[in-house]
Amino acid sequence: MENFLSRRDLLAATAAAGISATGMGSMGVEQVRKLRKMEPKLVHVPTEADIAKALKTAPAGISEATHKAHLGLWQGYANKTNEIRKALAEMEMDPAKANQIYSQVRALKVNYAFAYGGYKNHNVYFDTIGGNGGPATGDVAGLINEAYGSHEAWAKDLKTTGIGARGWVYLAYDHDEERVFNFIGDAQDTFPSWNSTLILALDVYEHAYFLDFQTARAKYIDAYLNVIDWDAVNARLHKGLGK
Numbered sequence: 001m002e003n004f005l006s007r008r009d010l011l012a013a014t015a016a017a018g019i020s021a022t023g024m025g026s027m028g029v030e031q032v033r034k035l036r037k038m039e040p041k042l043v044h045v046p047t048e049a050d051i052a053k054a055l056k057t058a059p060a061g062i063s064e065a066t067h068k069a070h071l072g073l074w075q076g077y078a079n080k081t082n083e084i085r086k087a088l089a090e091m092e093m094d095p096a097k098a099n100q101i102y103s104q105v106r107a108l109k110v111n112y113a114f115a116y117g118g119y120k121n122h123n124v125y126f127d128t129i130g131g132n133g134g135p136a137t138g139d140v141a142g143l144i145n146e147a148y149g150s151h152e153a154w155a156k157d158l159k160t161t162g163i164g165a166r167g168w169v170y171l172a173y174d175h176d177e178e179r180v181f182n183f184i185g186d187a188q189d190t191f192p193s194w195n196s197t198l199i200l201a202l203d204v205y206e207h208a209y210f211l212d213f214q215t216a217r218a219k220y221i222d223a224y225l226n227v228i229d230w231d232a233v234n235a236r237l238h239k240g241l242g243k
């Protein structure tokens with residue numbers, strides 16, 4: 001039965017490939033089998049080149065050793081994202097086998113949110129540090145002033161939010177309200193809302209600072225505020241706005 005494909009399989013495969021069932025002609029079983037499965041799109045697995053800019057934070061107190069260890073975790077999120085994408089591509093999507101208590105689709109997709117969320121957050125974290133910090137610049141500065149009154153008030157909110165978080169703080173642009181907001185995240189799969197563009201991500205998991213600051217998270221956030229790359233934050237905002 002290894003090579004057996006039902007008529008429904010054939011129809012689904014040919015429909016996915018944009019081929020009419022009557023036009024299949026002499027298409028072999030193996031060709032149809034290949035058509036059934038979409039090759040998953042894989043994410044880039046970060047390398048040392050991707051933390052080159054972040055390594056500039058060492059004089060501010062966030063060391064190269066911290067970033068190099070952190071890179072391994074970032075790579076882990078990328079690799080697990082790809083592993084889950086491959087597993088989903090191989091999996092038979094059968095509603096009869098899905099279950100909200102435990103099922104393969106649930107296990108893969110719940111953990112996908114954690115893996116891909118962790119990959120994206122770290123993309124933004126490493127992209128938006130290694131700059132000169134200080135007051136926000138460009139269009140982001142205007143949005144911060146509009147939402148928080150001043151850079152100082154925003155920074156105080158970010159620091160307070162960071163101490164109150166168990167994992168992440170996100171500065172995001174809310175397309176519905178056309179404003180920015182400092183969201184809190186306990187993990188990469190909790191709390192932010194839809195239709196927002198993440199433009200700055202602050203990792204407050206201990207692995208991001210313990211080597212340099214032990215448990216003094218507030219000092220780490222002070223150092224972080226001194227190394228934000230506002231040009232990168234503005235670039236993310238503009239991309240989100242389609243500018």
Ligand SMILES: [Fe+2]
Nearest residue numbers: 073203205208
């Ligand atoms: Fe992290």
